[in-house]
Amino acid sequence: MNKLPYDAEVHKLVLAIVATPESAEERELALRTLAQLDALRLQQTQSRSN
Amino acid sequence: MTLRIIAIMILTVSSVCAAKQRSDSNDPFPAFTQAQLLAAIEKTHHENTRMEGIRELIHFAGMRLYEGSVMAGDASPQLTRLRGQAAAVVWSCADVSTVTRALDDGDRYARFWALWKSDLLKNAPTGPDVLLPKLKTMLHDPDPGIRQAVVGRIRSYPEGPQMIAEIEPTETDPYVLIVIDGYHEALVRSLSSCDVTIRRRTLALIWVNLWIQRYRR
Numbered sequence: 001m002n003k004l005p006y007d008a009e010v011h012k013l014v015l016a017i018v019a020t021p022e023s024a025e026e027r028e029l030a031l032r033t034l035a036q037l038d039a040l041r042l043q044q045t046q047s048r049s050n
Numbered sequence: 051m052t053l054r055i056i057a058i059m060i061l062t063v064s065s066v067c068a069a070k071q072r073s074d075s076n077d078p079f080p081a082f083t084q085a086q087l088l089a090a091i092e093k094t095h096h097e098n099t100r101m102e103g104i105r106e107l108i109h110f111a112g113m114r115l116y117e118g119s120v121m122a123g124d125a126s127p128q129l130t131r132l133r134g135q136a137a138a139v140v141w142s143c144a145d146v147s148t149v150t151r152a153l154d155d156g157d158r159y160a161r162f163w164a165l166w167k168s169d170l171l172k173n174a175p176t177g178p179d180v181l182l183p184k185l186k187t188m189l190h191d192p193d194p195g196i197r198q199a200v201v202g203r204i205r206s207y208p209e210g211p212q213m214i215a216e217i218e219p220t221e222t223d224p225y226v227l228i229v230i231d232g233y234h235e236a237l238v239r240s241l242s243s244c245d246v247t248i249r250r251r252t253l254a255l256i257w258v259n260l261w262i263q264r265y266r267r
Contacts (some may be wrong), residue, residue, distance in 0.1 A: 004259045007234055013241040014253065022246045029253045036260035 006044050013039045077114030078159065080131075086110075087132055091139055101151055101160070104143050108159050108191065111137035146174045153184045158193045165199045186213050194223035201229045224252040 014034050021027035087110060093103025108115060113122030114130070114137040124130045144167045152164030165188070165227035171181040185207075188200045204210040220228050222245065227236035 003198075003263050004233055004237075004256060009234070010237045010256070013238060017241065017249060017253070020192065026246060026250055026253070029250055029257065033253045033257040033260075036264070037266065038259055040248065040260055044184070 004040075006037070006040050011041065079109055081129055082132065087136055087236065090136070092223065093110070094139065094143055102141075104140060104152065105143075105155065107136045107140045107143075107159075108163050111140055113167060115140060116166070126169065127243050144170060146170055147203060149259050150180060150184075153181075154187070158196060159189075161191065161193075161196055162199065165196065165203065168203060182207055182209065189213060189217045194226050196227050197223065198226045214226050222248050224248065224255050226241070 011034075014030055014037060017030040018027060018034055020031060053182055071127065090103045090110065093099040094107070095103075108135060112124075112133050112135040116122075117137075121130075122133075124133065140163065147259040149164045149167045151172050152160045153168070155161055155164070167183060168185070174180075182204075185200050185204045188196060189204065191197050201214055204213055207213075214230055218227075219229065222240075222243070224236055224240040227240060230236070231239070237252060240248050243249055243252075243264075246252065
């Protein structure tokens with residue numbers, strides 16, 4: 001699979017799952033995913049400013 | 051760094067394959083002996099046991115059946131060599147009749163291998179007439195990995211886009227939806243699903259993809 005591009009709508013949906021998870025497992029997975037999305041957004045912001 | 055990436059890729063592929071195989075048996079790619087390899091090869095020489103032998107060899111070969119520039123090795127060099135031999139025999143068995151039968155096999159690994167070799171049918175004189183109806187049926191395969199591979203292949207037929215459009219509304223797997231609709235639509239739809247299994251599979255897809263991206267940098 002190719003690299004996923006940063007997608008703000010996907011980011012918002014993951015945040016929504018973190019806020020209202022159906023289980024502790026889902027919250028844990030959503031938090032890990034959120035951390036990766038935050039890092040990707042930061043990376044893209046930095047590469048734009050360089 | 052390159053070795054690290056290769057190790058990550060192999061681990062990821064192995065984990066996915068192991069997860070997919072759970073419903074078939076406990077170990078998709080079991081260890082085996084030279085004698086077992088020879089016995090499986092012998093089965094391929096007889097019409098009534100040919101598919102059984104090929105099925106065994108596909109599981110013996112494991113990821114070596116699909117290796118390209120990176121070798122899919124085992125902890126044991128001897129087993130790696132035996133798996134390579136099994137893979138070579140499976141490839142040598144790829145003829146129109148065998149691939150046609152394998153597309154209908156009950157074993158998802160056999161079906162996946164047949165899909166991999168399905169260009170043999172496409173290029174055969176009666177190939178498209180045989181292959182296209184099979185591919186259409188396989189768009190409903192219980193294994194999302196198979197459905198994903200079928201979408202990629204069926205697109206090249208004039209009827210392909212219509213067949214894909216027919217299954218798109220009921221498709222739920224994010225990996226298959228990405229191939230059909232692209233990242234944005236597939237991920238938004240899957241993350242918005244009421245089914246927690248679909249949401250978790252989508253979260254895992256995103257996490258794994260981004261995790262690999264970070265290590266590739």
